Amino acid sequence: MSELHIFNHPLIAHKLSIMRQTQTGSKDFRELLNEIAMLMGYEVTRDLPLEDYEIETPMEKMVAKRISGKKLAIVPILRAGLGMVDGLLKLVPVAKVGHIGLYRDPETHKPVEYYFKMPEDIKNRIVIVVDPMLATGGSAIDAIAMLKKRGVTHIRFMCLVAAPEGVQALREAHPDVDIFAAALDRQLNGNKYILPGLGDAGDRIFGTK
Ligand code: PRP
Ligand code: URA
DSSP states (O other): OOOEEEOOOHHHHHHHHHHHSTTOOHHHHHHHHHHHHHHHHHHHTTTOOEEEEEEEOSSOEEEEEEEOSSOEEEEEEETGGGGGHHHHHHHOTTOEEOEEEEEEOTTTOOEEEEEEEOOTTGGGSEEEEEOSEESSSHHHHHHHHHHHHTTOOEEEEEEEEEOHHHHHHHHHHOTTOEEEEEEEOSEEOTTSOEESSOSOHHHHHHTOO
């Protein structure tokens, strides 16, 4: 079974509380989302493999460390996942970025695909799929299935707010994918929105509605 990491960090908790509030506007919402993504990225990348290599400081030669092997790709689920990309790119500026376009049908709440574009070498990369909201889990499950179909073998999923229902569904569908969430909320409502949540993440990031 995959690992579930819920962040227990005062900076993340503080920033997320501001994001949740109705009166927080898009500018602050976007900035805070990217700041949290960067803080979470520190933990999401903790197990990246290192290798030794020789460098020269102004004083002498030394054996230093660098990230080895598979390189990273960040894959946001559109639209709302876009709000987490810049924060992660600040940590790993050389990461490549793929995009998966999915929207939830308002009646069925099932994801509908409208876009898929990946770096050519995606199957050789460690992929971090990002989306602020893990509600029913349908969008994350489909996005990860699309990546696996293209041969990607190392995937982790990072979100801001997760519902227990989405965590369970995602772990059952993809037991090999670790989940990183800033908070685990109480439940979904009848419209499959997260409670207490923060509302519609895409609308709050982009100021639609
Ligand atoms: C939201 C969110 C996730 C999805 C989560 O996107 O950003 O992608 O819903 O719900 P699920 O876990 O039940 O699939 P939405 O479909 O509203 O699209 P948007 O990002 O374009 O606003
Ligand atoms: N999508 C959102 O943006 N918010 C939710 O609470 C659920 C799905």
